[in-house]
Amino acid sequence: MGSPGSGKSTLAARYPSTWCLNLDTYRALVADDETDQSATPVAVQIQDLLLDARLARxxxxxxxxxxxxxxxxxxxxxxxxxxxxxxxxxxxDVPLATVEAQNAGRDRVVRTHIVRKFHRLLPTVGQLHDEGWPTVHLASTLTRPTP
Structure with missing residues (x-):
């Protein structure tokens, strides 16, 4: 969970690709453009279908x-x-300045106002626990993947 440019895909890439469900990929498959937000509803359906298939197994x-x-x-x-x-x-839990710098260096740059909007939505660990997430790791504390 994090704003665009916070390192989510970079961390996910450290794991087997078959483990990773990426909404941007599904937007690209639907609309030939991973930034096309109008493709999000169908992309979410694809993600949910694959998520259910993997969780069932x-x-x-x-x-x-x-x-x-x-x-x-x-x-x-x-x-x-x-x-x-x-x-x-x-x-x-990446500071906004770091997220903005990382976003600026990406192939697909997300508009600054969108990055800031998403960064403001970042929940706290306490909020996630209250929602029902029993285990919450801060990305800042992760050093290597564990299969």
Whole structure:
């Protein structure tokens, strides 16, 4: 969970690609443009279909998207509960200045006002626990992947 440019995809890339569900990828498949927000509803349907398929098989899955809206996080929790799978949140607690610098260096730069808007939506660890996330890791404390 984090704003654009916070390092979510960079961290996800450290794991097997089959583990990673990336909403940008599904937008690109739907609209030939991963930034086309009008493709998001269908991209979410694709993500949910793949998430259900992986959870049904008990496979480790990384949902690589901002997940900064409470409803999006609630949907993830509901799917995990339905399939009786554990969940772990990774909160990208990256300072705004760092996020803006990282975003500026990306191939696909997100507009600054969007990055700032999303950064303001960043939940706290306490909020995530209150929503039902039993385990929350701060990205700033992660040093290496564990399979």
């Amino acid at each position: 008990g496979l480790t899955t990384i949902v690589d998207s901002t997940n900064l809206r409470v409803a999006a996080r609630a949907g993830l929790l509901a799917r995990a509960a339905h399939w009786e799978r554990p969940v772990v949140a990774v909160l990208f």
